[in-house]
Amino acid sequence: MFVATFSLPAQGFALGHTLDAAPEMTVSAERVAAHGTVQVMSCLWVTGGDFDAFDAALAADPTVERVIETESFDDETYYQVEWGDGVGDFVDALIDSEGSVLNAKAHDGTWDLRIRFASREQLQMFQAYLSRHDHPFQLRNLFEPRFPRQERDQLTAAQRDALAMAVEQGYYRIPRDVTLEELADSLGISRQAASERLRRGIDQLVTSVLLEPESG
Incomplete structure (x- = not known):
């Protein structure tokens, strides 16, 4: 088992338009396994500054098919979204490589994704997908847990x-x-x-x- 942390630009992946419009906002996706586009990273918790600007940009973001649900709390807002085809292709590649998203957070135009893979071969399969489809990425961490x-x-x-x-x-x-x-x-x-x-x-x-x- 391997756990890898990738950094990817939001542009070309997910919420690039939204994070450009509201760069001070932080988006955290609830931890979910890769079972399908509807489930993966679809539940978002957002904190930061201008929620009006964020909401307007989210409604026009080409990577989001629709906002299913939203609920505001004291200092954060919950969103459930349905991703568009571009994010769907990324999720399909993650499913094909049997990866599971452990943590996903976006801020200042960058996503940090912490993903678990059962083998090095599956990790390499996912990296090959990123390279093949011109997704610029940085592999920030890679380790094999001592206690799988x-x-x-x-x-x-x-x-x-x-x-x-x-x-x-x-x-x-x-x-x-x-x-x-x-x-x-x-x-x-x-x-x-x-x-x-x-x-x-x-x-x-x-x-x-x-x-x-x-x-x-």
């Missing part, structure tokens, strides 16, 4: 619970709102077990997200 079974969710359930509770209760604030002992009590485990769970969880996140054991 955990890669999909990054953490064990116990590690996720511990880290989430630590953040919610203010353990990582300065100064801390709770002590390690209080956090351990909330989790129903010993102080040592809580410390070890947090340490292993952070180690797994940093290893999977930031480190580059193998680059290309």
Whole structure:
């Protein structure tokens, strides 16, 4: 299993017109596997500056067939879109190479896509598609996870619970709102077990997200 992070210009891929019109906006796609054009990257969370400019540009964006749903919250807006043929071709290539999108974010005219491939051959197949269709790209990271079974969710359930509770209760604030002992009590485990769970969880996140054991 390999996890690759690609950077691609939005122009020629997705939302190029929209991001040109509203360059301060950040678009994050919900993590979805590549099963079809309708599902892949169709749910977008947008934050940033001028939502009116973003909405107007999105309505005229040639890479978007239609906006299916939109809902605004305090500082972000949710969009569900149906992609046009150009993005569909890209998704078809991803499906053919059996890749799964783990993370996708666009800002300042560039998409960063984090994609999991089952083999190096599938990764190379996808790279060949990009080159063949003149998609300029940069392979920023490439690594083989140390814990393949955990890669999909990054953490064990116990590690996720511990880290989430630590953040919610203010353990990582300065100064801390709770002590390690209080956090351990909330989790129903010993102080040592809580410390070890947090340490292993952070180690797994940093290893999977930031480190580059193998680059290309």
